[in-house]
Amino acid sequence: MKVHFYPKAILLLLLSVLLWSCQSSDSVKFAFLTDIHVVPGNENEMVFARAVGEINRSDANFVVITGDLSNMGSDAELNAVKAILDSLNKPYYILPGNHETNWSETGGATYKKVFGDDRFDFNQDTYRFVGFNTGPYMKMGDGHVKQEDMAWLQKTLSSGDKSKHIIAMAHYPLADGLDNWPEITETLKQQNVKMALCGHGHKLQMMNFNGITGIMGRALLSRDKTDQGYNLVELKGDSVWVSEKKLGQTPEQMFAWNIHESKQIEGLSISELPNYDINKQFERVAVKWDYTDSASVLGGFDMHPSGMLAWLSSDGYLRCINKTDKQMLWEHHLGTPQYGTPVFYKNMLIVGTSQGKVRAFNVADGMPVWETEFAHPIFGEGVVDGDQIFISLGKGGMASINASNGTLVWQFNDVEGFVQVKPCVTYKEVIFGAWDRHLYCVDKTTGKLNWKWNNGHGAILYSPGNVVPAVAKGKVFLVAPDRYFTVLDLKTGKQLYRTNEHQVRESMGMSADKEYMFAKLMNDTVVAYPTDIPEKGELWALDCGFGYEHNPCPMIEQNGVLYGGTKNGEVFAINTDGGQLIYRYKLGNSSVNKLMLNREGNLMVMLMEGHIFELAFPFGEEIKL
Template sequence: MRNIAFVFFALLSVPCLSFSFQQQNQAGDTLKFAVVTDTHIGKKGNDTGLAAIVEDINQNPDIDFVLHAGDVSDFGTAGELGEAKRLMEGLTKPYYIVPGNHDTGWSDSGGLTYNVHWQDQKFLADIGGVRFIGVSTGPYGRMSRGYVPLDQMRWLDSLVAVTPSDQRVVFLTHYPLDAGMSNYYELIEKLRKLNTVAIFVGHGHVNKVFDFGGITGIMTRTAQSRKGTFAYNTVVMTPDSAFVKMVDVGKAENPRWASLRLRGNTERPRIAAPESGSVPIREEHKVVKAAWTYQDSGNIVATPALWKNNVLIGNLLGEFKSLDIQNASVNWQFKAGQSIYSSAEVAGNRVVFGAADSMVYCLNAENGSLIWKLKTGAPVLASPAIHEKLVYIGSSDLKFRAIDLATGKVIWTYEGLAGFPPGKPAVGDGKVIFGTWNKTLYALNTKDGTLAWEWKNNDYSRYYSPAMSEPVIQNGKVYMVAPDEKLREFDLKTGEQTYVSDQFRVRESLGGKNSQSWLVAKTMQDTIVAWSTKKEEPAVIFKISGEFGRDFSYSAPAFDDGSTFFFGTTYGRVYAVDVKEKKVKWIYQLSEDMVNTVKPLKHGAGVVATSVDGKIVLLKGS
């Protein structure tokens, strides 16, 4: 079957593309359904496992419908999602599905391929008097905590407004509603306004019961083989209880592992709001103020660009805006065909960025008018670099292009990349350097696009690819970090690896100041490191504690025109660090969401920062 879908309007106050299916059960009847999760199609043997699960469900007369809690695929590719769709369509019973982080976080389409197969990343279904609601929890294109996108949160608000207060609600999402999701508290507050009796989640790969703010949470086991068996769970739900049993395909029947009382919305205790940050910000670091803060309508995973007195930024709704740097008023807005993951680059009065509609756009930075656009063969999630009137940018069509800034004409193309490039290339000394999500770092000759050299991280899986981080070119060397948490140095001309160190856990957040031969990084756990690259090997200038706790999000340190660099953290803070003084100058709590690579203004005039939850801020230190 069959992802049952017809549009459910229900007099919602805003348009939505949710889907609803009404079964014949009467209100109050017992519901019997299966929960499948974390199928990770793309890993060896998982297709066989899902096929066996589908066949087993089809043969079980006690199952009326199926929920899939995400991580449908392993890497979000078209092939993996297509195979998952084919297998799920073998069900003879209705099913309802949401994506997981493996479907959106590493997706070469920015999650669009999922939409091709399942139309939307959220759903609404009324079954036997119970309202089933599912949403995506990302993240999108970046390693960060999970989050429900802003547009889906607004959609939930519209459902709260029209859902009867006594109607039972069952919620489905991939991430558990805890600190692993940045806006879990706001989500729970919305669900508390409904008569939410249960929340089903995946992600953890085990069977487990939670308490999500007084609402019963049920995590179910991955469908993947464990101890030689593939598995799913069955649920029998009555008006006040849920009974959960794991089914090991081809094995003897298991006893129930959970018998749960489901509480209505009048029985739940209040929950405390989460505290910001892992360690309170010291008073001596609170010497920075926001000149203004702007809340965007869409989530943001890009670095802002600056043109004169304007901030230029795109969001995941496909909106590209110009904000007045004095007061954050909107000067103009341009609408791309799909989400914008790309950080824009400015040259003269032109601003260039890519979009998931497969386009590279060049706009007039003054008024937002289109100067040219270039159609590629797949979504453009990467960011451009502009050097000597050429735009260098990669695309998920596995091609890397040099484009004439004036005309939009392709000057040369390098084809056959090992994986898609999500980041920004570095350009210098006749080379353009970038990584891809298939373990490969490329160096192309800027003159004609021929391959100068490549390096493969064959010691690790594709999850450890040198993809997101922008390389740093200094003193005839290339510096690169990746999720394997090692700093690597390569000879720019030959590609020979001349240095590697795992002394500091540098994941992806690396930056530099070429005029001073400084290399700086944010690590996975608290530490901030600076090196000098003047000698044969990088020499540590300092390592200091940032007190930001665990950190795994990309935010490359960016220098101002002095000795201060800035970066953001997984948990929403912006840091200013002085290399000469070897200390943290200030810290600002912008959000609870990941902060992207920030943009310093000239002459110490401040820094513009963006966070995944759509906040844009101009910060000015004392």
């Protein structure tokens, strides 16, 4: 046997090659955090700082955070998160969650200012990481990937190095709860994406996203606050290891698999595709007209007597079309994104913008007429009453503006949270809720406070911040996320009646004759109360069969028919005389944002995915309109 002796330099070279091969460049380890829910001074903030310190001492290459950085997406909360991340000695990539997009005093503007974009695309060795925003946007509802983000995702995934393993990241699971999950997962599968990470559920678990292996990360703190930690992901070649890292403890491996194998998710539940079979039961319902925008629509629309339709799009456009021929009459790019709803007033279209302006445009040619600038983003829908428009101003409270020339009549800004809701305007009062647990009633002429009512709940997220109250017979009616039906005295704000017998949410409506108040429950049911003596209890409660529900879109009533919409693109009509279902009809899979009746008595419907429909139904003698 011949023995070879190598010089010391050669031995060092061979050792270096051996070490390099053991630590191949396709080996990647990263910390995966989600649902950290920081509020300045709360326990989550302190635990997050500890986690960042621990990650700094680890061998992780980078950090990914998939949303719910904060509790309400406030400027103070986002800046508190950024201050801690500034101490991180590794690159980090971050996405918003529903707590940043649903409740935000700036409509997401501060998030982008502090963290940059709300999506990312980067490479690390042989892996590619693509993250995108899943909403929802300034209202309760399922998650939603905006149409322009869908286009970005398709374009991004179709370009770049095809040899890399692509890992998708989002806040919402790519399943039920994200309205356009079928389109998202098909787009990912077309580009051979085999793995997706998400948050939202607070529990570390493996999932099945329409055949894509999914990992939901654990939250920073357990719900009982006793368990603190984050997730670790290690990639090497085709292999994946996912571990739970409790603070101060050794990581515990939870899952391991080959990225090309699907057997790891066989047997795990998979979301069912949207089902339109309900439409077969109501074949007399007809889609008479429809229009599709190129972007999503996060607010509602308005109709002009001349046949014009106008709305704001998620890519920042104010659009006005001729309903007859669907031709675009004019459009303006106001800045992205937009959440409000335009309102026609005589020969003008008035809209509040995310850029903090109330603007008026000439209906005929779209030319600007006037604008009034405020200090905060505006998200809501104004109410025209006479020659005034009453409109919420975000953190600026509520305003009355001369609709003819834009002159500010009064502004009430003694609020502790932001105001986004469409106000209820009566003969003498303007009533509105805010994200500060209060309902406010101010004098319509002067804007002076008459009274304010507090729901008594400590959690701001239970505020009547996105419900349009109603007034009848000297009483104010409202429902809210605290799941109570409440009746107040109009003059004094004194609480007259309050019950949580039914799990109501934010969607309600009043009959045109003001004899009945209607509310949508969180599961299947619509309930009716008399407005004269509501404490008698409900007149009827109808199980409509639409499932779990939290869409805040107000219901409308006309000629004894109540119309409502759901978070999954379904509309329903109920005979209010006894509460019988007339029809249910599924138009899409995203939130119904606005319902209106046109001159023909047909139902106009706006879906968040950018679709507008006109529905006709031959009621005939069934309802005796």
